[in-house]
Amino acid sequence: MKVAPPKLLEARWLDSARLTAGLDRHQRLDLAAHTRVHLPLHQPGRDGLLALAEAVGLSGRGGAGFPFARKARATLAIADRMGAPPVIVVNGAEGEPASAKDKLLLARAPHLVLDGACLAAAAFGAEEIVIGVAAGSPGEISVPAALAERELPCPARTICLPDRFVSGESGALVRGINGLPVVPAPLKARAADGGTGGVRRRPTLLSNAETWAQLAVAARLGPDSYAAVGTAAEPGTVLLTVNRPGADPLVVEVPTGTLLDPVLNACGIQPGAGVLVGGYHGAWLHPSDAIAAPLSRAGLAALGGTLGAGAIVALPDATCPLGEIAQVAAWLAAESAGQCGPCKRGLPDAADALAVLAAGAAEPAVLENVRCALGSAQGGGACSHPDGTARFLLTALDVFSEDVDAHLSGPGCGRPVQGVLPLPPAKGARLEVDWSRCTGHGLCAVLAPDLIRLGPHGYPTSTTIPVAPWQEHGARRAVNQCPALAVRLQHRV
Template structure:
């Protein structure tokens, strides 16, 4: 690790630090520093560890919040039934552009994450520990270095996955570990059950990096001390990623139930025009609601929000909300894997409608059609991507309803799109039309129906959404077979 440059996310905390303990004195906790900061780790047996997890009500700290104890019991039931030892998986493949909490843990305090995974591996007789990290992320260097420093209860390995939004979905992660394409499984299957849903057909206990770190904290503190902060229903702390305009994200540890207003103030922010909580599968809150919003799953759900992965973005008053929304929705549409109807049709249709709305060129019927498409997408996908995207868009249309009305009745709000909502550099190609050549044959709409729509006069409407990976074959066919040679697939920088 010496001399190796790492991108280390900034960290802060309100009240006492638990997961962030020691990071005021160390950039990264190697094993020696970790041992000085954290007391020795106990070694509970199978029943004791399950009892501890149930006593603290530990939820998964990814997007879904599924209780750790229920997931562990399901895995152990499958292991007992089949006689196959379980596999422990750490999900550190954080593909959410607005979130950096798992990157922070794996980069700066990897041994705390490994502590939790090793506790479960020893108590449950695991065959292997697998850590999934995003290729090019700090975890790609930090995690193998941490593994080399410590004794392990079973073999462990790191798997690098492409840095995509879908890579963090549990089914996609398991497929990637198994050497398959990193896309959600076409049929939903629990990793705990093994078979097609597990690592190498083994019952698999898969949790994200923060969940494993929280388990290690709970084991050291015990249920009563762990519950000394937080709410009665959701004890302990939670990690948030607060995105600040013009600055790197700040990962903040706060007691569960803390009000959002003080967190924003501590980070030098105001609620602005609206606050996104939960990242790009989360929900928007109106400023009047956001200040007193409790940062807990139950508290945000009661307000129509979602804690999700804990990513927070404030939208300032000097950017166009609908332009920001259109940028992210187009990116989310291209990040889908195109395996089911909601992603193949609903998300691109919504992205097209929002692009028109942001440009002040949408009719009310277009917007209502997008609302219907997103409503129909919820609950019908192979994974949660269409559900999360629909929540992100529909709550934004409600919070920014005045801007929606301004864009429907005239040229728009008059504000520029400043690109406040974080996105990775553009990679997707765009399908362009050379209007000097196009003769309106309409063949392109037949060859690439999900990309090209014909206007009222039979000419293609130039798509506003980048071409997804799963759409590239159709796009190339349309380009190659256009009788007038009027189509071109242009990549960023091309």
């Protein structure tokens, strides 16, 4: 089956090319190229595969870092008890705008990901393999083409999910596979347990695309060779997405524990005003801490950071940090599923307060409003979205504290917002307020309190407001009942 070449995402490596092997010579590794680049793959069996994953300390690479062997054992224990074969799920729904590593793997090295999933499917007697990809991503074409090229231990299929931030949450992915809305489940349920948390109520072993590729690499190398690079606690390599201002991101493979400074240097980037590690659920580091930060979960945790999905952004000195942060905060608030209080109230409140702070000359109480809204958002969400967003924003307030002071005491830092922090093109719906018509009735804020905030004089604080799908009903009520006809709902494609 011929496949159109996917958009080329550039891969680099420091020291060892394992996941990225062959990508310097091939735009995409079809099965023939894949078998030339990588060693033959042997099936270790159920106990052998579990022992291998445990020996190399394989953990999830989608952000949470949960031990793979422990998750697999839990899934198999339920499967044995139920007498039902498990389902293997590959999570390639990369909705994080700052991350491209899974897109690269699925587009350019799909067979390495499928190797890991097929190893588990054969060893664990799986009923099915399901690969979730973002609609419109290169994996939508590349993965089905790879499936058609190879023998499979069980039926396998690809499912395309909406290209949204929450689509990559494990519960949202399982719901999408089951034909339900692709949002996190209102009640938390583990995929391993089957029932409402699993695919077709089967025990489900779900891991990130890079995790499955790492399993295939470990099976080829064995525990000792796999641990020849990396740290003793976290052996092997890790994929990073290094975002560059005005250019496409680079996906870089490095041994775990590599310092951040040589990675930035290899990509031609300076630490600038601060470095974000872990993406939009990650944490900001001060430049002096960032250059010596070891790229491992333990090393970054010691600095108050998190490796997350390995997305890295260095913020240049020439852009306004608070303006950049405020734009991402508004996007994250609109990307929520709107199913719990922290997402419906906490994140929009924090985004609104940050927008006021970024505009300059804000009252000191605005900063407290941000911290209060984020504090209330932590710990009570239906998924990790509120906690991750709070970490991203709270660490930004600490790292850019001088800029916060400048925006509180005067018109601001004086720098433009260059849009360095990557965000997808604006799409979906937005509310627009025509201030030439608005007479300050305030009815819109009553009808759509999750969208519209009023300033001290009774007028909306923003003229353009992103509308999430779960907010459209309230938005339409505000438009239809505005006495001054000052509110419009616009849809962007």
